[in-house]
Amino acid sequence: MLRNIKYWTKAGIHSEMDDDQKRKVFLTNAMSLFLAAVMILVGLNDILNTENYLAAYRRGGVLVLMLLIPYLNHKRFYNLSKSIFLFFPSIILLGIPILIGDFYPGQFIWFQYASAVFCSVPFLLFDLEKHAGYITVFFIYYLTVTLFIDKLLLFYSEPPQAMVELVSNFTDFKLPPLFVAFFSTTTLLWYNRSNSKYEKKLKSTNQELEETQEELIAKNEEYEAINRNLEALVEERTKLIESKNRQIIDYANINAHKVRGPLARIMGLINVSQFSRDPDDLKSLFEKLGPPSEELNLIIGEINKTLEQVDGDDVEEE
Template identity: 75%
Template sequence: MTGYIQYWTKAGIHAEMDDDEKRKVFLTNTMSLFLAVVMVLVWFNDVFNTENYLAAYRRAGVFVLMLLIPFLNHKRRYKLSKSIFLFFPGFILLGVPIIIGDIFPGQFIWFQYAGAIFCSIPFILFDHTKDKLYIAFFFTYYLMVTLFIDKILLHYGEPPEAMKVLVTNFSDFKLPPLFVAFFSTATLLWYNRTNSQYERRLRSTNKELQETQEELIAKNEEYEAINRNLEALVEERTNVIDTKNKQIIDYANINAHKVRGPLARIMGLINISDYSNNPEELKNIFEKLRYPSEELNVIINEINKTLEEGDSENKE
């Protein structure tokens, strides 16, 4: 049962709505269901206590209409549901008794207070920026009820003389419901104004926060791009260094073998020259040093050329 009530009090509320719209739909559903329960209780009183079956029919009509309102909200007919809630209970409960002549003294009291209470309800259910026409119509409707319902009842009914005297006393009879109507309306107008100012500030703050968030996201993406570029650059330089080191090691291994032959011959000839004092023999030794020296020079030039070519390729 509780889940069923919660479902119908939230009928018509969807994610695209803002909080104020959700609140108004929830209030429309809740007040209509509450009024439906009240009509059931009063219906029992009309049938089993006062035996006023005409009044019981009116309560039943309002009960059915109130159950229709959450269904209309579920179909997203929001303005229609609010209009039914505000117009038909007043017409059925206040207007129909006058039309059919079902008038009794208690109506002189509660009719005008019902009108006074309903004066403020349009400000609760409708959006004061978008639905001004609806608010003005229903406020005027119930204000007229509050002001003139007693005069209409006097005209069409036959109240006791004491009731006639009371009705003509403005300060005792008419002023209290008018005070209720204007006080409740003024309170809700103040609430709507305060709530609107708060919502504007909240939207402004949210906009600033969103802009700040977007700016931070953009900065973060920029920093991430810089970091990625730095990482790529570091990786590239590391690869160059690794390639260079590997190249040097490979060249060292290869060239050590190439250099070893002519260098060994040169060292051998130099060692032989240490044991000879004959100029002709030394001259012959020095002549023999020419070829391994030139061979060693060619090898060294080739090594330098290869290293220079490797540097140019790495730079590219």
């Protein structure tokens, strides 16, 4: 049961609506269902207690119309559903009893207070900026009913003289419902304006927050791009350092193995030459210095080439 009520109170509410539109559709559905429940209770009273079957039929007509409103909202006939809620119950419950004379003196009192309360309902259901025409029409309609319902009742009936005297007293009989009408209307207008002001401020704040969030997302993406570039640069530098380390290792290997051999032979021949004074021996020793010297020269050239490659990598990197 509660689940069905919740479903019908949300009939016609869609995600593309703003919060104010959703609230107005919800109120239309909720108020129509509430009035339908009231019609059921009053209709049962008309049948079981007062045996006023004409009144019960009228309650049934209002009941059907009220149950139709959520369906109309579901079909997106929003203005039509609100107009039905504001117009037809008053015609059925107020107009028909007056025309056919099916009312009792107590209705002199509650009819005008009911219409006075309904003067503010259009401001609750319609948007003041978009539907000012609807609001004006229904406000004037209920204000007119509040002002002249007693005259209509007197015209179509013959109430007791005491009731006539009461109705003729404007201060006691007419002024209170008029006060109710204007008080409820002005209060609702003030509420709508305040609510609209805070909603605009909230929308502005939400927009600023969304813009700030977009800026933060852009900055975050920028930082992620910088981090990716840094990672690539670190990886590139690491590879360069590893390459240079290999070159240094190669240089150390050349120095440790290739240079020592020819250098040791040259130093050995020089040492031997110090113990000989024979020109032929010295000549033979100097001739033997040629191959290791050439070999050493080639090795030195290889070392220079390796060092030049290292320096060239540094220049390219810069």
